[in-house]
């Protein structure tokens with residue numbers, strides 16, 4: 365019981381830090397708030413990649429779904445004149461829908477084959493958007509996306525127009541909300557029977573079938589949640605940058621999302637989040653090394669594989685428990 | 700205990716079942732029936748088509764021709780999970796397990812078919828979902844007890860000794876509450892004492908009302924445990940009958956048993 369109590373205390377402390385202290389301390393620094401917001405958005409996207417890991421698939425196509433989400437949101441807002449608050453869920457759902465359609469075909473593949481085909485997916489979607497004519501704006505993408513407007517229900521203002529408040533702080537809170545909601549979504553998924561089923565798909569598909577598990581269905585559930593999170597993250601990105609281009613999310617980003625998961629640790633829901641925040645913030649601090657980012661990422665990837673196969677969180681930081689029964693220590697840890 | 704072969708309707712009817720792999724006919728026009736409550740064993744030399752037969756019955760692969768009728772309804776064309784939902788569950792020849800799951804998690808996963816809550820219900824942790832979880836826990840404990848796995852309930856499968864893995868495989872199959880349980884070589888690699896215990900276990904499973912089909916090479920165990928035996932050779936059924944009948948069947952002795960006299964101890 366004491367353990368639960370201290371855990372709860374840690375969560376509360378963390379929430380206060382994230383939701384109160386940080387936005388207060390940095391309220392005068394749009395740059396810092398922007399970095400934190402971006403980290404949160406990337407966390408949401410990477411969390412999707414993490415979900416596909418739980419069914420034993422390495423998803424290198426998440427850039428495609430972030431791109432789809434970003435463009436769907438941008439098109440909804442600029443072309444159809446919809447509110448951001450409608451465009452955001454639409455973006456997530458369209459991404460998830462595309463994920464289901466593609467997943468029906470590609471989720472049969474495993475291992476490197478799945479990884480390879482999802483890499484090509486990242487590229488294929490980029491090319492499709494590049495050639496999307498006036499709808500997607502081609503190479504110049506969609507710019508001048510207005511910031512989210514007011515959200516009100518029966519005359520009651522739930523969220524003020526972002527333009528009328530400290531816009532950067534508003535985006536910070538939006539990103540924090542999306543991140544916490546995503547964590548809640550994934551945590552519920554993993555704590556329920558579905559989490560166990562996902563883990564079973566990772567460890568023995570045929571066996572699961574013989575136990576009456578409809579593997580096609582559960583793979584699709586996992587993948588569509590992954591794509592949904594990718595779409596939501598992409599839509600947030602488009603809104604915050606007020607623009608989106610075919611090059612906003614590319615293959616290299618897909619690989620980065622995977623790296624976030626590895627760095628934080630695949631066995632933890634918090635893994636991709638820790639990875640996303642650490643790497644995003646580190647690269648902002650080491651600004652002058654930006655050109656070497658890919659190189660550093662590559663070295664980091666190799667280093668993690670060799671010395672820290674279960675990620676940073678396996679170093680037993682008590683605060684970040686969240687150990688889903690889903691993907692315990694991954695098989696890479698055999699050695 | 701012995702089912703009356705003429706009056707009881709059969710649980711499983713295999714009718715003219717054939718499966719080709721390219722030019723090879725792995726299962727060739729095989730027919731037999733399994734009665735409820737029986738222990739029915741399929742024997743035959745390596746490559747005779749026994750495992751293929753199990754895969755056909757469990758709908759893991761489709762027959763080239765012929766039919767598999769379970770409780771009066773054909774299983775052909777179903778997905779494996781649908782066959783499992785009808786009550787046909789098999790364990791695996793290879794000790795296929797969920798390596799990273801503990802014994803308890805494994806059995807609870809295998810409880811999937813008993814869960815009434817929908818996926819969405821499970822996600823929102825509805826009352827039904829919580830009832831499912833409680834029931835799964837209870838049933839899992841019961842199965843662990845039956846198979847004497849209680850003391851390793853929190854051990855990951857990859858850390859379990861081999862003897863336990865087979866019990867774990869059976870625990871999983873039981874959690875799925877099958878009507879027909881197909882065990883592929885459950886006694887392989889066991890010493891005589893382990894085999895004795897396993898034979899007892901299979902009997903206990905049958906006594907719970909589960910019909911059991913076995914594929915097994917350990918003739919001594921087969922002869923002791925089986926109500927009836929079918930013999931496959933090069934995909935064809937060459938004999939069917941009680942252990943006694945099979946032991947005295949000239950076809951079987953020529954094709955199979957003859958070469959293995961020592962093993963048989965007959």
Ligand SMILES: Nc1ncnc2c1ncn2[C@@H]1O[C@H](COP(=O)(O)OP(=O)(O)OP(=O)(O)O)[C@@H](O)[C@H]1O
Pocket residue numbers: 720723725743744745746747748749750751752
């Ligand atoms: N998927 C497949 N593709 C091609 N040939 C196959 C396939 N599965 C089985 N076979 C062949 O079918 C034949 C029967 O195989 P099966 O595994 O059913 O034999 P078995 O009786 O179970 O043998 P054992 O006692 O060694 O387990 C073998 O010759 C095998 O090589």
Ligand SMILES: [Mg+2]
Pocket residue numbers: 749750751792
């Ligand atoms: Mg076999």
